[in-house]
Amino acid sequence: MSAQEELKKLAEEVAQCQLCELHYSRKNAVPGEGPHNATIMFIGEGPGFHENEQGRPFVGAAGKFLEELLSKIGMKREQVYITNVVKCRPPGNRDPKPEEVDICTRQFLERQIQLINPKVIITLGRYSMGLYLPHAKISDVHGQALRIKGRIVVPMYHPAAALHQGSLKPVVEADFSRLPELLSKNTTALEENELAAPSEADQSATQLSLF
């Protein structure tokens, strides 16, 4: 089965999934969307109101802001894969519980990463950052390019946080504006050094660039 077909099958599994209690309150599960061979994958936290209504990731105000940020660096959302740590909306927009994050990432997100095999993963917010940097503070590491598990991981603030807290907006804009340079430099470096890249099992993070 091709990666594209496997992603489609995975999305069907997500739609039927009852592995954690979030399935009780969802209207639509939100598996994620984008090219099956995307170079860049964005991972947010979980679906919000609009995402739950439409079954698509980042379609509310935060999604609009993400599209603006991408557009400023000459990219469209159709070029990147966008998904979340949990695929069903936590009721009342509460934080996802650790066991929900654990079940959903092991069942779905890890498989999506394997299938899409992105060179770069951009984590949006604390929850997706925590998958790679469980002890980091986002205020310390946002905008840094780190080599983790053989990929470039760039932790960023969640666009919704920037919309709620105005002082973060210029920080997010500045981090995004530096992405093209960072990506061209580090994806080239990754291609050249692919054989020397740490394996998926390597939990260590190496800082590639500090803005």
Ligand code: SF4
């Ligand atoms: S959040 Fe994930 S694990 Fe929980 S029901 Fe939805 S798809 Fe299944």
